[in-house]
Each structure stands twice: as C-alpha cells, then as structure tokens.
Amino acid sequence: MKKSLKTYILLWSTQSLSALGSGLTGYALVLWLYTQSGSALKTALLSICSYAPYVLMSIFAGALSDRWNKKKTMLFCDLVAALSTVAVLVLLKTGNLEVWHLYIINALNGLMNTVQQPAAEVAATMLIPEEHYQRTSGLRSFSQSLNSILTPVIATALFTLAGIDTVIMIDLCTFAAAFLVLLLFIRIPEPERTETAKEPLLVSAGKGLSWLKQNLLILKLILFLALINLIASIYDAALPAMIISKSGETALGIVNTCVGAATLVGSALAALLPAPKNRVRAICAALLISMSTENFFLAFGNSTLMWSAGAVLGWITIPFMNANMDVIFRRTIPGEMQGRVFSCRNSLQFFTIPVGFFLGGILVDEVFEPFMSEISADSFLTTVFGTGKGSGAAFLFFCIGIAGAAVCLIFGFILRKYRWSDKE
Secondary structure, three states: OHHHHHHHHHHHHHHHHHHHHHHHHHHHHHHHHHHHHOOHHHHHHHHHHHHHHHHHHHHHHHHHHHHOOHHHHHHHHHHHHHHHHHHHHHHHHOOOOOHHHHHHHHHHHHHHHHHHHHHHHHHHHHHOOHHHHHHHHHHHHHHHHHHHHHHHHHHHHHHHHOOHHHHHHHHHHHHHHHHHHHHHHOOOOOOOOOHHHHOOHHHHHHHHHHHHHHOHHHHHHHHHHHHHHHHHHHHHHHHHHHHHHHHOHHHHHHHHHHHHHHHHHHHHHHHHOOOOOOHHHHHHHHHHHHHOOHHHHHHHOOOHHHHHHHHHHHHOOHHHHHHHHHHHHHHHOOHHHHHHHHHHHHHHHHOHHHHHHHHHHHHHHHHHHHHHHHOOOOOHHHHHHOOOOOHHHHHHHHHHHHHHHHHHHHHHHHOOOOOOOOOO
C-alpha cells in the first residue's frame, strides 16, 4: 500500500499544507477588512468574488483541463495565486491596499481554482490505485477538516500577535514547498488523448453535459447534492444569526469547532471503514442522518451543548458520503472525460450555494424573525422556538430540517433501483 500510494501521499500532504497557508491568508484578510471597514457586507463580498468564477466558468474550465497537461495546469494556477498574494503584501506594505484590490485578487484566485480543481481531480485519479479510492477520499476529507479547525485559531493568533505580514509570509512558504515538490518530485500520468482535444471549446464543454445525460445515476446524484447544498447554504446563513443572537460569538465558535472535529473523526472513519455493499444507499443514508438530526437540535435546543451535539451528528457522516460519492464518480467516469464531467458537476451541484446564502439571509431577516417578533409570547411557536432575536432562525432550522429529510427520502426512493457496488 505504501509503495503504490507514495506519490499521491506526497502530493496530498504538500498540497494540504499549501491549502492551510492559503486559508490562513484568506481568514486574516477577512479580519483585516472587517477591522478597516466594520462592514459585514464588504467582507462577505470577498467570498462572493472568490466563488462566482467557480460557478460561472467550471464547465469551460473542465474542457480546457482535458486539453492541457495536468501538472503544468496545477503549477501555473498555483503560481498565479502566489503572485496575487505577493501583490497583496506589496500593496499592504506600501499603504496602497484598497478593498477593490482584494475583490479583484479574490476573483482571480477563484478563476485559478476553477481551472486547477478539475486538473487536480484527474491527477488524483491517475495516481491512486482503484482499491484505495475510498481511503484517499477519507484522507482528503481529513486534511480539509483539520484545516477548518486550525485556520481560524492560527490565523487569529498570528494576526493579533504578529500582524497580517507574518500570515502572508507563512502562506508563501507553504506555497513554495508544495510548488517545488510538484515540480521536481511528482510525475502525473496523462489520460489517453482522443481527437476531442482538437474540438472547439463549446463542443468539448457540451460533451461533459452530454455524458451526464447518458449516465443517469451520476446526473441524479449531482441533482441530489445540488438540493442538499441549497439547504446547507440556508443553514450556513442562519447559523450565526441564531447562535450569536441567543448565546454570543463564543458559542458560535464552539459549535463550529465541533463541526470541524466531527468531520475530522468522520474522515478517519471513512478511510478505515470497509466498502459498503451498496454505495448509493450509503450516500442516501449518510445524508438522511445529517439532515434529520442537526437542524432539529438547532431548532429545539437552547444551549451550546445541545447545538454542539447536533453539529457532531450532522457532520460526522458527511466525509463517509463524500468518500462513496468520490468512488462512484472516479470509477464510472472515463479518465479522458473526467475534467469536463467534474466541471459540469461543479456548475450543477454548487450553483445552489450562493442562492442558498442569499435565500437564507432573506428568510431570516425578512420572514422568520419578523414573524416570530409579532406573535404573542405565550403562543405554541414561542414555547418551542423561544422569544426574541434568534427565535425566527430557530423556526427556520425546523423548516429546513423537514425539507432536508424530505429531499433525502425522495431521492432515496428515486435511486432505489441503483445498487452500485465495487463488484460491478
């Protein structure tokens, strides 16, 4: 096992380290911008600028990725991202850094991530033996979960004690390590090239969608995840509104830490557990557990302990779901098509995330909170969800808990005829 996975482990570990460095800079820039402007909207626009290219350009990025050398694509995107970080440092040191600079730089980094991500997905497929797909997916979830725990803690400490300059320098050091390892020590085999490499870009991109139309299991799983992402994004928008209003920022930090810890444990379990007999059923079950637990703990709970317990139940199964989804995708989609199909997946599966954030904000501010503030204090709803600010968000969590469970049950019924296993 060690020999067959040596190259991938080296790539994964150094890229994860670089992702931690990038996360530190991103988090520190949010802190810097908020201290400079005091505007939550301006800081939120940082994420919007990063995410917009990913949603809008993913289909075309996949077509380009299938034409280009995967290693060179990854190196180029990493280099551009590093140069943009250097630009931030130079602007900061010269006193010229403006908010609009950060928006442009984040949009550029988002575009580079859009191009790099399908190339990295294909590179992983070419480096990982099939029998280790589930374990390596667990490793990726493990590193992502660990980074999600470490990033706010390390970034806040460094930003407070040493300044944003130090954070950026650490980011550049982690980039240099990952870049040199990929350049000098990683050989990524290229999938077999076909005549599609000479096709017009729109035709090539359209083939990713055509492939999905002909492979209904993959398409249905993507649509399933798109609806789950919509609900999860409403959750993300409502969570701070409820917990901060009811118990303060410390409680929110504890709950988010529990989310990271749960995904960390779940990632370890995903890497160690044997393959399920039916991966499609495992995906539906994992999401049903997630959707039908945490949202109700948040809705009915009235303490940090209850919310934290819900966070653990809601997130511990997600890495297992991701691992099984990853295996199905990698074994079903041909290597020469993966860049295009993964990119189509990104556009279809993730476009609901910004919609969910927007919808969640509107529902909390304009619908549920005003509704709860106007009903009598002795009504059934106030008895269940509480009074004052945050009670409307709690009511919303109850609603999205019902919606999430319903989506899982409906798609579980739709997907019941698919019995995907490693033997097929």
